[in-house]
Amino acid sequence: MSETHIEQAQQQADLQKRLWAIANDLRGNMDASEYRNYMLGLIFYRFLSGRVEDYVNKQLANDEITFAQAYADKEIGPELTDDVTQTLGFFIQPDYLYSSLVSDIESGNFDIEKLQMAVNEVENSTIGRESEDDFRGLFADMDLTSNRLGSTPAQRGDLMAKVMLNLADIPFGVSDLQIDVLGDAYEYLIGQFAANAGKKAGEFYTPQQVSKILAKVVTLGKDKLKTVYDPTMGSGSLLLRVGNSAKIGSYYGQELNGTTYNLARMNLLMHGVNYSRFDVYNGDTLEDDHFDSKTFDAVVANPPYSANWNPDGKLEDERFRKYGKTAPKSKADFAFVEHMLYHLSTDGTMAVVLPHGVLFRGAGEGKIRQYMIETDNVLDAVIGLPANLFYGTSIPTAILVFKKNRQNKDIFFIDASSEFEKGKNQNNLTDDQVQKIVDTYAKRENIDKFAHKATYDEIVENEFNLNIPRYVDTFEEEPPVDVDKLVDDMKKTDSEIDQLEAEFSDMLGDLIGQNADAQRQLTKIKELFGK
Incomplete structure (x- = not known):
């Protein structure tokens, strides 16, 4: 490991430890989903403020003038504001910089109303700009009037001031190294909040190791992709994981939950993804397809398992029409798959995490599954994962990999259900286990009791039932009895x-x-x- 990577790992570990300690100041009577919004919101505001301050200081490096003086100048001020907003997508005036608010706290001139005005101005600065949609409502979930922070404005101000001072002691630089460290620490916090959120965690977080498998599978053999899309993007962690595996041109996503949608935008920006490189939308993917007929090089998702949806009239929708059947009202799993396939480019790869039921359930789902295999020939692999990997549910899941224009009709099965380390609350996949799964998928060779390349005839013989034990025999014989x-x-x-x-x-x-x-x-x- 290089000195740079050692330094980055140490920075990351220290930052994670300190940030989680600060988060504990906010716990009080709030549950994880509530104090998450304040903690991540303040970190994000500090990050944005640092971006503005550093950019302006570079622009004024050769001038003997401060940011405040330049902003107050009637000629320089408007030009500077326009330059910053055009480049970063937003603007924060000197009085509302995080450093200025900290100075107000230290001098006893801080109040909760000023913090509210500061975060409001971030959004206001984008009005009429290309970045307006990307910043609209970003801080909507950081309710500074909530009685959970205190019964009076003064009490709420004191609590926010305490957290802000603690955050002020942590160096938030904007070099490439520090952005990576800060972005990863932000991701760590999201994971920690997920661990404390119970069943709600599945709404916004896919475990890192599962994300790695999906990301590595859809980028296999590719070092760059023009586009990646997640129709149920949650906090955006899966999109970013794909970005760690290949150079991505643009990120696309849709998310139903408004709070989680805000979190995803923050997460992308915190990882150094400029507003001009992502297009994400708050809405119901199945009811309101924001991206219409656009296709993407990689499509990934961990959709809500067996969710309710409205199939009425959907056979008139281009996404679902050709299958002849719709997914059941109480199980939208295949509806998400159909939607994703519709948006997958001809040469793209798609990976989705689903419950095992999609592999063998009959009726309409059986017909859809058969069509995908028999007629479209798009299912490339089925990877069975261990149980209890996800926050909020202990059920075992499977990754289904899809490709268009396949030349062969076999389907590759991997049974990785035993590949885990037992954790305190959840099971975990190690990096070696993740790599074993990806390498096995890449080589596509039979491995006794682990992987099997099933021919099309085998699939037909099993009546298009994809239950993994039908193809990967993991039965261990008892030793012979003397x-x-x-x-x-x-x-x-x-x-x-x-x-x-x-x-x-x-x-x-x-x-x-x-x-x-x-x-x-x-x-x-x-x-x-x-x-």
Whole structure:
């Protein structure tokens, strides 16, 4: 490991530890989803503020003038504001910089209203700009009027001031190295909040190791992709993981939950993805397809499992029409798959995490599955994952990999259900186990009790049932029994039982005899005393 990577790992570990300690100041009576919004919102605001401050300082490096002086100048100010907004997508005036707010706290001139005005101005600065949609409502979930922060504005201000001062002690630079470290620390916090959010965690977070598998599979053999798309993007962690595996031109995504949608935009920006390189939308993917007929080089998703949806009229929708059947009202799994395939480019790769039920359930789902295999020939692989990997659910899941224009009709099965390390609350995949799964998929070779390349005839023979044990035999035979030794052991055991019974009978006889003698002595005593 290089010195740079060692330094980055140390920075990351230190930052994660300090940030989580600060988060604990916010716990109080709030649950994880609530204090997550404040903690991540403040970190994000500090990050944005640092971006503005550093950019302006570079622009004014050769001028003997401060940011505040330049902003106040009637000629320089408007030009500077326009330059910053055009480049970064937003602007923060000097009085609202994070460093200025910290100075106000230290001098006793801070109040919660000023913080509210500061975050509002970030959004206001983008109005009429190309970046307006990307910054609209970013801080909507950081409710600074909530009584959970305190019953009075002063109490709420004191709590926010405490957290802001703690964050101010942490160096937030904007070099490439520091952005990576800060972005990864931000991702770490999202994961920590997921661990404390119970069932709600699945709404916004895919475990890092599962994301790695999907990302490596869709980028296999490619060092760059023009586009990547996630129709249920949550916090954006899966999109960013694909970006770690290949150079991405543009990121696309859609998310139903407004709070999670805000989190995804923050997450992308915190990882150094400029607003001009992502197009994400808040809405119901199945009901309101924001991207219409656009296709993408890589499509990834961890959609809500067996969610309810409205299939009425959907066979008139181009995304679902050709299958002839719709996914059941109470199980939208295949609806998401159909949507994703519709948006997958001809030479693209798609990977999606789904419950095992999609592999074998019948009725409409069985017809859809058969069409995808028999007619479209788009299913490339099925990878069974261990149980209890995800926050909020212990069910085992599978990754389905799809490709268009496949030349072969076989389907590759991997049973990785035993590939895990047991954790305190969740099971975990190690980096070696992740790489084993990806390498096995890439080589596409049979491995006893782990992987099997099933021919199309095998699939037909199984009536398009893709239940993994039908193709990967993981049965372990019992060791052969030595009958002669077993008989000898039984005889020996019987002999020991006979001996023990004899000893027990002798002991019982002695006890009965002693009791008889005692009974006779008691009778004599009673006679002597006339009783």
